[in-house]
Amino acid sequence: MxxxxxxxxxxxxxxxxxxxxxxxxxxxxxxxxxxxxxxxYAVLFSGLFVVQAIEVNGNESASNDEIIEVAKEAALRNxxxxxxxxxxxxxxxxxxxxxxxxxxxxxISSIRVKKSLGDNKIIIDVVERNKFAxxxxxxxxxxxxxxxxxxxxxxxxxxxxxxxxxxSERKLSFGDKPIPQTETQVFAEIINFLDEAGLAVADMKIExxxxxxxxxxxxxxxxxxxxxxxxxxxxxxxxESLRKSGNWEKIEYLDLRVDGRAYYKLK
Numbered sequence: 001m002x003x004x005x006x007x008x009x010x011x012x013x014x015x016x017x018x019x020x021x022x023x024x025x026x027x028x029x030x031x032x033x034x035x036x037x038x039x040x041y042a043v044l045f046s047g048l049f050v051v052q053a054i055e056v057n058g059n060e061s062a063s064n065d066e067i068i069e070v071a072k073e074a075a076l077r078n079x080x081x082x083x084x085x086x087x088x089x090x091x092x093x094x095x096x097x098x099x100x101x102x103x104x105x106x107x108i109s110s111i112r113v114k115k116s117l118g119d120n121k122i123i124i125d126v127v128e129r130n131k132f133a134x135x136x137x138x139x140x141x142x143x144x145x146x147x148x149x150x151x152x153x154x155x156x157x158x159x160x161x162x163x164x165x166x167x168s169e170r171k172l173s174f175g176d177k178p179i180p181q182t183e184t185q186v187f188a189e190i191i192n193f194l195d196e197a198g199l200a201v202a203d204m205k206i207e208x209x210x211x212x213x214x215x216x217x218x219x220x221x222x223x224x225x226x227x228x229x230x231x232x233x234x235x236x237x238x239x240e241s242l243r244k245s246g247n248w249e250k251i252e253y254l255d256l257r258v259d260g261r262a263y264y265k266l267k
């Protein structure tokens with residue numbers, strides 16, 4: 001009679017299963033640790049994500065170094081990682097668009113920072129302020145369409161450049177806005193009004209900023225009185241009508257300071 005083989009005790013079977021599970025867990029943890037170490041090495045210490053170039057476009061009046069420093073300050077994701085890996089790691093840069101810039105760069109309107117992962121390059125696109133008009137208030141400055149004064153300008157005469165002369169002792173600095181945003185928008189509309197009407201400007205004056213009034217002397221035409229609180233678009237048809245009538249040069253002044261109403265006085 002054959003003897004039956006004895007089965008291992010149940011406790012022994014469970015112990016082996018537990019050992020195998022623990023071994024798998026330890027192996028998984030070890031693998032994940034190795035993966036993490038590799039990832040840290042690849043990110044921080046290898047050359048895989050090193051920035052190969054920083055390209056600055058569109059700047060003429062500001063240096064590349066100044067712009068890059070401003071971009072770094074705003075675009076680097078994490079200051080702790082920056083201290084560890086430096087600004088040469090492209091993963092720590094983020095795509096941003098800046099319009100609020102330091103006063104040290106008054107001539108810059110906006111900065112856009114983009115990263116190109118394909119060639120490990122940082123691209124910084126700069127938009128400089130346009131020379132929209134000259135604002136003379138004690139000193140003369142170039143002003144852009146947003147109403148920001150950003151560079152010294154010549155105190156000159158002529159119909160080619162829009163020059164505003166303001167009676168004031170106020171001291172302006174680069175980056176200042178001499179008038180509020182709403183008045184700046186109307187001022188831009190006044191300039192566009194004059195340009196679209198083909199009116200050559202001899203002089204523009206603001207006697208007192210509190211009254212929001214600007215007087216424009218037109219070459220071979222009358223003085224036009226504008227309000228910085230009223231869009232002058234309604235006066236276009238009035239100007240066209242007066243010029244066609246042949247009375248344009250006989251008018252002493254045209255008053256557009258009341259919304260929707262135009263008044264004029266003959267010489």
